[in-house]
Amino acid sequence: MKLHWKIIIGLALGLLYGIFAATQGLGGFTSNWIAPFGTIFISLLKLIAVPLILSSLITGVASLSNLKKLSRIGGKTITIYILTTAISVTIGLVIVNMLQPGDRVPDEMKIKLQETYQSAADTKASAAANVKDRGPLQPIVDIVPSNFFNAASSNRNMLQVVFVAIFIGIGLIQIPKNKSKPFLDFFEGLNAVVIKLVNIIMLMAPIGVFALIADTINTVAGDDLTNILELLGSLGYYMITVILGLLIHMSVTYSAILKIFTNMSLKDFYKGIAPAQLLAFSTSSSSATLPVTMECCEDKLGVSEEVSSFVLPLGATINMDGTALYQAVAAVFIAQTLGMDLTLGAQLTIVLTAVLASIGTAAVPGAGLIMLVIILEAIGVPSQGIALILGVDRILDMMRTTTNVTGDASVAVFIASTENQISPPKKEFD
Secondary structure (H helix, E strand, O other): OOHHHHEEEEEEEHHHHHHHHHHHHHHHHHHHHHHHHHHHHHHHHHOOHHHHHHHHHHHHHHHHHOHHHHHHHHHHHHHHHHHHHHHHHHHHHHHHHHHHHHHHOOOHHHHHHHHHHHHHHHHHHHHHHHHOOOOOOOHHHHHHHOOHHHOOHHHHHHHHHHHHHHEEEEEEHHHHHHHHHHHHHHHHHHHHHHHHHHHHHHHHHHHHHHHHHHHHHHHOOHHHHHHHHHHHHHHHHHHHHHHHHHHHHHHHHHHHHHHHHHHOOOOHHHHHHHHHHHHHHHOOOOHHHHHHHHHHHHOOEEEEEEEHHHHHHHHHHHOOOOHHHHHHHHHHHHHHHHOOOOOOHHHHHHHHHHHHHHOOOOOOOOOOHHHHHHHHHHOOOOHHHHOHHHHHHHHHHHHHHHHHHHHHHHHHHHHHHOOEOOOOOOOOOO
């Protein structure tokens, strides 16, 4: 059985078990005996994320052979990432203004949501305040680490790891081949080991996905399934708005890129990237999914290692189309729910802030909420309003991470096609 079918089965069984556990009051059992397997699975993927990005980017940049080629590929990659993010935010704003989901939340549910999630909202607001107080150039300052080992100690510092890897790669390009070869051989060996570890870890994928989905339902519903039904009933229209925007962005924007600039059929693309999409949906983490995304692009979509090792790690840190779209919809939804009208200027502020925020958003679950608080503050909407959406954020996080990963893969295929570095797939997943 192929990997994506195993993951789908694990996902479906996790969903069924989660519903059963909620109806039978097995929340404690799920937390103690089921959820840890999901935590172990994500931890294993995160464990290899830093060495994978470091080894793949260093070898990828060094293989570009000259700075001119690096600047050309890097320029195209960053430009298309920023462009697709701006498009995603625009789609989100159009959808949320058309559907007006904030007008459909009952007043009593607004009060209940704010009371239930107020403490969590205050925590996010406090974290966002620390980010907001920084100077205008602080995000650029944060990209350059003073100590690489400190940067590599946390997956939240992926941009710093990416910077160091590109910096070392540039240095390798400019020294004689006989001096760079031993260094490159080491990182090529490390990269090969990490890819093999990915294959081993993915043996646990169906179990990990089962545990993650079961834990998600347990977190949202607790021991009473009516909690999640009540929540979905009140915020269902908001969720539909976000999901509709994400689907439009994937089916229109990414499909247009593939149709116009590549020769790859949409069927082959989505079939090839399916394991990474399913894993992104389960883990809600672009960085944890990165090893599988790279393997899918290289082995099933035919993207060259030179392109994938540069484009995909960069995308996992700065390309957050799904997150940016969600932030735009959530900001307007909260304003609508609170009875506030947003001017055109405020909505243009959302576009600019969401695009810039997506670059610095950590590729880990829930990080987008902190950036959402900053967007709310920028347009004059009370940041405590995020309490209205926290109840369903974990579910939407799964959706937007899937969009982020799909976007990374689309751009990788686009860059490989324009650089004539795409070939027939190497193999099918076992």
